[in-house]
Amino acid sequence: MRLRLSQREALWAFAFLVIPLAFFLYFRILPAFQALWLSFYQWHTDPSQRNFVGLEHYARLLDDPLLQRALWNTLLYTLLGVPAQIGLGLSLALLLRAVPWGRELFRAIYFAPYITPAVAVAWVWSWMLSPHFGLVNELLSLLGIPPQPFLQSPAQALPTVTGVVVWQNLGFQIVLFLAGLESIPRQYYEAARIDGAEGFQLFRYITWPLLNPVLVFSVVIGTIGYLQLFTQVVNLNFTDQGGPLNSTLTLALYIYQLAFLRFQLGYAAAVTVLLFAIILFITLLQLKILTRRVEL
């Protein structure tokens, strides 16, 4: 009787899982392997004419100047954007905890860009950053700073795009840090104060180490986000996608261009495999750091 009950439960469980499992196998796992498979073939719309080229695409990865540009840019975005959004996010979260009123309103204002369609954000910013009629240059001129080309200059385009993305992600960071700060027991601070710690010491020896899991999470999520940067890059320089001299080209945009503008799906798939490898590496690294923290 007991066995039959458990069998009944198992049958129900499988019935509940049939559709979701089929979905994950067919639309998530199978396509991941198909991408790998495609990366060994020369793409052709007629399946019978897709020739096996082995590792040719991967060899091409090694000396493709545009890919190197995209990789280098993606690294720059990450190195500029992740520390900026974490530093600003943490500072603003600490400030928010210090003000007596209006906390919810401020939080809402900072958070709004995060859920705003990236396309709309990109268009507003590219209008405000326009070298001739842009509001930003107008404001700079009030401070006596000469007009800047921003998105139209190979040197300034990438930092400018990063700035817009940081602006958009800031609210997310602030909310995460606020929750992290909230979870630190007050007694720790009280105990430290009794021991004579104050101001920056409290931050250095209590806040910072206890905030570590949130920081690791933010770094990893931020990095993966910048690795997949697409919408803002496309729309901020719409007529010149990838920016002047490809100065804002990202891996995701390069994949899109290869696959859907040049229809080199095989080679594009090889680039996606590279992207997957990088994301896998970062995720494993995160797991490792977080579990080590827990053990300590």
Place this chain on the structure above:
Amino acid sequence: MALFLLLMGSGVMALPFVWMVLTSVKPFPEIFELRLLPRELTWENYRIVLEETGFLRWFGNSLLVATLTTLSVLFFDSLTGYTLARMRFPGKQVIFVLILSTLMVPTEMLVIPWYVMSAERGWINTYWGLLFPGLITAFGVFLMRQFFETLPQDLFDAGRIDGLSEFGIFWRIGLPLVRPALAALGIFTFLGNWNAFLWPLIVVQTPEMRTLPVGIALFSGEAGTAWNLIMAASSLAVLPVLLVFFFFQRQIIEGVVLTGLKG
């Protein structure tokens, strides 16, 4: 001091929204003058966007796709999360790890096979083509599983004694108890799909099938320097999102906290 810095920051955060709305009510020649307030207020830009572009159609497409995806995600993610958390059956752990592992695969890697698949099956430029990739999400399954795990077993046993079916236990006992999680997941799924750009850009071919983000992106390309029109279209695209945000602020903030601290 803190207050002053926060006010400055809020200015920077809000400025693009303010500028967008102000530009959208200016007549075309005035937009290059860089006056903050419009000399002459006009609704003409909105009229043009609403009447002479595909805006309403794109809005409807986005609404349809985001709503259907959200309903599907809410149902299947919670059912799957419930099954993985509360039911006993062989292979449970393997299935869970299998689903979770898909989180590491970047969308860029999947869109190429999805495109090939869609082309071969005639899904390009259809609603099904827009919908299918998002119908069930690994993240949502994970989130719901975490929630169902925290509930006491007694509640479910009581349902069993009362003679509820397995589905009845999930539907009548499980679901009402995880309402906050459902709200957070639903809002995030809706916003995510409302704002989605990469896949809709790939799968859509004709102007009628565009979703709102694709519509305004391509429309702005076509509209060139008609910034007043672009800003009117952007304002209309941002408005529903901000409305959703102000109504569901608490759930959204809780959702971020959940994803960040438990994820």
